[in-house]
Amino acid sequence: MEPINVLTALACPLPLENVDTDQLIPARFMKEPRLPRGYGDFLLHDLRFDRNGSPTDFVLNRPGMDKAGILVARRNFGAGSSREAAVYALVDFGFRCVVAPSFGDIFASNAVNNGLLPAQVSEPDTERLLAALDAMDARLSVNLEAQTIAAGDVVVGFEINPTWRLKLLNGWDDIDLTLARAYEIKTFRSGYLRAFPWLG
Amino acid sequence: MAGKTLFDKVWQAHEICQNDEGQSLLWVDRHLAHEGSFHAFNKVAERGLDILHPECTTGIADHYVPTDSRNLIAVQPKVRSVIEQLVNNTRKHGIELIGLDDPRQGIVHVVGPEQGLTQPGLLMVCGDSHTSTHGALGALAFGIGASEVAHVLATQTLWQTKPRRMRITVDGELAPGVSAKDIALAWIARLGADGARGYAIEYAGRVIQDLSVEARLTLCNLSIEGGGRCGMIAPDDKTIDYLRDRPYTPKGQDWEQAEAYWRTLFSDQDAEFDREITLRGEDIAPIVTWGVSPEEALPIDGRVPDPADAASPSRAEQIRESLAYMGLEPGQKLTEIAVDRVFIGSCTNARLEDLRAAAEVLKGKQCRVPGMVSPGSTLVKARAEAEGLDRIFIEAGLEWRESGCSMCVGMNGDLIASGERCASTTNRNFKGRQGPGARTHLMSPAMAAAAAVTGHLTDIRELKG
Numbered sequence: 217m218e219p220i221n222v223l224t225a226l227a228c229p230l231p232l233e234n235v236d237t238d239q240l241i242p243a244r245f246m247k248e249p250r251l252p253r254g255y256g257d258f259l260l261h262d263l264r265f266d267r268n269g270s271p272t273d274f275v276l277n278r279p280g281m282d283k284a285g286i287l288v289a290r291r292n293f294g295a296g297s298s299r300e301a302a303v304y305a306l307v308d309f310g311f312r313c314v315v316a317p318s319f320g321d322i323f324a325s326n327a328v329n330n331g332l333l334p335a336q337v338s339e340p341d342t343e344r345l346l347a348a349l350d351a352m353d354a355r356l357s358v359n360l361e362a363q364t365i366a367a368g369d370v371v372v373g374f375e376i377n378p379t380w381r382l383k384l385l386n387g388w389d390d391i392d393l394t395l396a397r398a399y400e401i402k403t404f405r406s407g408y409l410r411a412f413p414w415l416g
Numbered sequence: 417m418a419g420k421t422l423f424d425k426v427w428q429a430h431e432i433c434q435n436d437e438g439q440s441l442l443w444v445d446r447h448l449a450h451e452g453s454f455h456a457f458n459k460v461a462e463r464g465l466d467i468l469h470p471e472c473t474t475g476i477a478d479h480y481v482p483t484d485s486r487n488l489i490a491v492q493p494k495v496r497s498v499i500e501q502l503v504n505n506t507r508k509h510g511i512e513l514i515g516l517d518d519p520r521q522g523i524v525h526v527v528g529p530e531q532g533l534t535q536p537g538l539l540m541v542c543g544d545s546h547t548s549t550h551g552a553l554g555a556l557a558f559g560i561g562a563s564e565v566a567h568v569l570a571t572q573t574l575w576q577t578k579p580r581r582m583r584i585t586v587d588g589e590l591a592p593g594v595s596a597k598d599i600a601l602a603w604i605a606r607l608g609a610d611g612a613r614g615y616a617i618e619y620a621g622r623v624i625q626d627l628s629v630e631a632r633l634t635l636c637n638l639s640i641e642g643g644g645r646c647g648m649i650a651p652d653d654k655t656i657d658y659l660r661d662r663p664y665t666p667k668g669q670d671w672e673q674a675e676a677y678w679r680t681l682f683s684d685q686d687a688e689f690d691r692e693i694t695l696r697g698e699d700i701a702p703i704v705t706w707g708v709s710p711e712e713a714l715p716i717d718g719r720v721p722d723p724a725d726a727a728s729p730s731r732a733e734q735i736r737e738s739l740a741y742m743g744l745e746p747g748q749k750l751t752e753i754a755v756d757r758v759f760i761g762s763c764t765n766a767r768l769e770d771l772r773a774a775a776e777v778l779k780g781k782q783c784r785v786p787g788m789v790s791p792g793s794t795l796v797k798a799r800a801e802a803e804g805l806d807r808i809f810i811e812a813g814l815e816w817r818e819s820g821c822s823m824c825v826g827m828n829g830d831l832i833a834s835g836e837r838c839a840s841t842t843n844r845n846f847k848g849r850q851g852p853g854a855r856t857h858l859m860s861p862a863m864a865a866a867a868a869v870t871g872h873l874t875d876i877r878e879l880k881g
Contacts, residue, residue: 233734234609234709238846243827246452247480247494262848267834290730292610295643295709296846297825298545300455300561318610321645322545326561343730377577378437390563391463394441394571397433401441401573404432408443411429412537412677414670415445 217331219387220360223312225285227356227367228275229349235289236296237323239263241305243297254308255301286356288315288345294323294334303330313358315365315374317342328380329390333360341372360385419684421581422650423616426556426681430539432573439577446533447473447568448524448542449511451480451498452827456543456565457505465570467509472572474533475506475513476524479544480827483790483817486516495828522793522819525549525763529633530793532662536651536678541568546763546843548639552632553659554651554681556616559640579645580690582615583683586623588697593877595773596631597765597841597860599623600638601703601713602695609711613643615691618683623697624649629658630767637764641710641843650682702876704750705845705858707738712845714750716863716875722746741847742855743835750873753857756836758787758814758868759850760861762824765841766792768799770861774841775805777865777879778812784871787864788815788830790822814868826851839867 245258293316348367506513536554550557639647701715726732791797824842834853845856866874
């Protein structure tokens, strides 16, 4: 996984609450294999395209937004289904960071496992960022080390689980970290089966 | 020192170690796989890893299975391919499969408890957010994403940050016509769809003790709709009776040891919770959703909210968005909302008691709108047929289908047409959840049946009276 430290990118404002994973990628696309095309075209599909497949006036369809790397949304982003495909759609579109006051927690851990930073900011700061994005050329700079987000002169702090921060800063993968503890796991299991023998 | 909560006890039993930042590595007793798990199997294969404990995983076909027949010939090739990948992946790794043609097949969160795969004190995961269901039997169970499923397949463990603890106590008694679905929608409407985010929920109180095991499964199922990491209920006599003699529960001496342990799984008197919520059973009315999030729910005798009354401009904007999608007017009486169809099914509300509740309303009546009933499992279907419930549904004008996730998520092609409005016993009223442009109102099985009979959202208490 590619590490993240400082990320400066075009930001897309999405002033909606409860953007659930069914909206991020409608279920009908999930039977497609991810490769070779990626899931980027499916991202927020039913907001971006009308029933005939023509682009709507949705914010992601504005000129230049195909280069967006940061998404700013309102509370409870990524709620709902555990589908990691929602994260694949964001990543394959080009996003490396989502900023919101709260995230569905399965979504947030899926994000970290795919190198997408879920940056949690307060509701007032989200509104400040959304207002700043409305007024300027919509570039944000996210500093994971310092846990700050800058929009021109507006600088806000963000929160992230400390383990997730380290994983993203270093590009670590859980499976590698865990396999290094194989002996510890094996020892635990023996004790566990002694305590709960009916599970053996 | 304060006592331990039910959640703490189960968590502690599974904690292998902590990392420097305090995250825990947990032992996973049981993993349930479904067709959508193909991403995880692919990840394991790409990295050339083995599946460490194939005996700890069970595959169950539910998300993509056809419900009009069990024949795959007529199924769209891409859907068929996803179903076949589950067959191939489980076969390749020696994982047990409860597949399409198995008499035990059904929705993973119905089959787990039904087969006794779900037991108190187990840590269970599945690549599906409604895994919180299994907590109704005292398991610590939660949904995970594909990368985490791959991690479980490769290591039989999972890294987790310990959630805070919330207790939702429901005192008193439920009024007639009020069900577990209404309890869930009541607390989610009060706390919000992220109200329990970061918390492990324990449900307690007289009303919870009085609920049947099946009703508890419905309640815990919906924990995720309020953002909870999991929902748990301490095992009691009902739990033990429910589990006795299920195919996968321990037998003989093992059962006795297991039962003795299960009976220690409750929150100690002096255990502390980070947040306590109390509801009175008598205050809970039958509830329906009017918007596009489960938090947008109101008692059936209410009216559609007016954005002009909203607490903040962003909330007003959100209400306008929801009403526009749902095709509703501010101030409209909920009981005046006409529906185009009903769906009775899903891991939330398709167990035998749910079907009985719907059939009781439908008996001897004709539905004004079309609809579909998909039992939670093939065994539920067989039991319902043995009781003659299938005849009641068919005679009322509804389709009696095979078991699967079906129209809750539409992956198998069971979809609602754009602009159509559905009274649904499922768990999500998200935009497009039941099909692009589909409008979903969540409610209990009895309320969905009542809507089918009248053709509009209906207060079950009035239909009965």
